[in-house]
Amino acid sequence: MTEQEARAILPELGARVRAWRARRGMTRKQLAGDSGLSERFLADVESGKGNVSINSLEAAARALNITIIELLQDAPRPALARLNGLLARLDDNQLDQAYQVLSASFGRGDERGREQRIALIGLRGAGKSTLGAQLAAERGIPFVELDREIEREAGTSMNEILLLHGQGGYRRYERRALFRISEDHADGVVMTTGGSIVSERETFDLLQSRFYCVWLKANPEEHMSRVVAQGDMRPFESSRGATREALDDLRRILTSREALYARADAVVDTASRTVKQSLKDLERAVPALEAKGIK
Numbered sequence: 001m002t003e004q005e006a007r008a009i010l011p012e013l014g015a016r017v018r019a020w021r022a023r024r025g026m027t028r029k030q031l032a033g034d035s036g037l038s039e040r041f042l043a044d045v046e047s048g049k050g051n052v053s054i055n056s057l058e059a060a061a062r063a064l065n066i067t068i069i070e071l072l073q074d075a076p077r078p079a080l081a082r083l084n085g086l087l088a089r090l091d092d093n094q095l096d097q098a099y100q101v102l103s104a105s106f107g108r109g110d111e112r113g114r115e116q117r118i119a120l121i122g123l124r125g126a127g128k129s130t131l132g133a134q135l136a137a138e139r140g141i142p143f144v145e146l147d148r149e150i151e152r153e154a155g156t157s158m159n160e161i162l163l164l165h166g167q168g169g170y171r172r173y174e175r176r177a178l179f180r181i182s183e184d185h186a187d188g189v190v191m192t193t194g195g196s197i198v199s200e201r202e203t204f205d206l207l208q209s210r211f212y213c214v215w216l217k218a219n220p221e222e223h224m225s226r227v228v229a230q231g232d233m234r235p236f237e238s239s240r241g242a243t244r245e246a247l248d249d250l251r252r253i254l255t256s257r258e259a260l261y262a263r264a265d266a267v268v269d270t271a272s273r274t275v276k277q278s279l280k281d282l283e284r285a286v287p288a289l290e291a292k293g294i295k
């Protein structure tokens, strides 16, 4: 973020503090009293001049009886807040059900050709490349690796993209590549993805809206032994192969992503299965192949 962009946030933040204070019907003097901040400081913040610290922001939010997140997020949409309130009471299973119901009514069913575009998601060593290539060959449809398409989009290697443009740049090329691949393959494709694709909501939403997603999973030990066999430990914390540290890191990453991967349309567990068995499981998990031209 440039200094100029950082400064542009301050008037926006000031307007939000003012709007919340108005909604609560609090004078600036009251907010100062309740938060322990000075009236002068609050006046500066509200007019976009004060570069407020996290602690002061927290104090103002608490006095307004909201969380710091609510203070920072975009203007609340009452209908969305009502829905969020309802969803927040559900457990994980109920949330999955709610997601299915909502996406069936309002979601991505109308995306042309979606069911024929298979995206394989999952952690490294899941078998995305191995099984993806075989599934595509069997179906007689193209096989693409998203990471290679991102490199094509950027005209340079993955390392260079990250070096030159950072994570943000990588994600931008990734979204462009996703658009292009889905536009180019109305008659079907099998695509592998990078393990972290689920971690940015906007990208994962785009992926799910245009591709039928299958989570290929395994247990941590198998992920690790498959990755070690390939001799490249990314993204796990290790310079010396399958250390305890690397396995702990893998477990942490898997745990933190499990609920996201689980949003896939289908799950195939490759643990203790041969490649041949998993290919059969994958075939069963994906929609039947439509004859070309029939939509």
Ligand SMILES: Nc1ncnc2c1ncn2[C@@H]1O[C@H](COP(=O)(O)OP(=O)(O)OP(=O)(O)O)[C@@H](O)[C@H]1O
Binding pocket: 122, 123, 124, 125, 126, 127, 128, 129, 130, 131, 192, 194, 195, 226, 270, 271, 272, 273, 274, 275, 276, 278
């Ligand atoms: N049941 C199975 N299904 C898939 N692959 C398996 C299975 N059992 C063992 N393997 C082996 O695990 C490895 C999976 O590697 P692969 O490169 O396909 O994973 P990947 O998901 O593409 O990983 P990356 O994210 O690094 O690209 C292969 O060497 C494959 O032979």
Ligand SMILES: O=C(O)C1=C[C@@H](O)[C@@H](O)[C@H](O)C1
Binding pocket: 123, 124, 193, 194, 195, 196, 234, 235
């Ligand atoms: O799971 C991950 O976070 C990653 C997986 C790899 O495919 C690479 O995309 C990168 O090392 C990050």
Ligand SMILES: [Mg+2]
Binding pocket: 128, 129, 130, 192
């Ligand atoms: Mg791969």
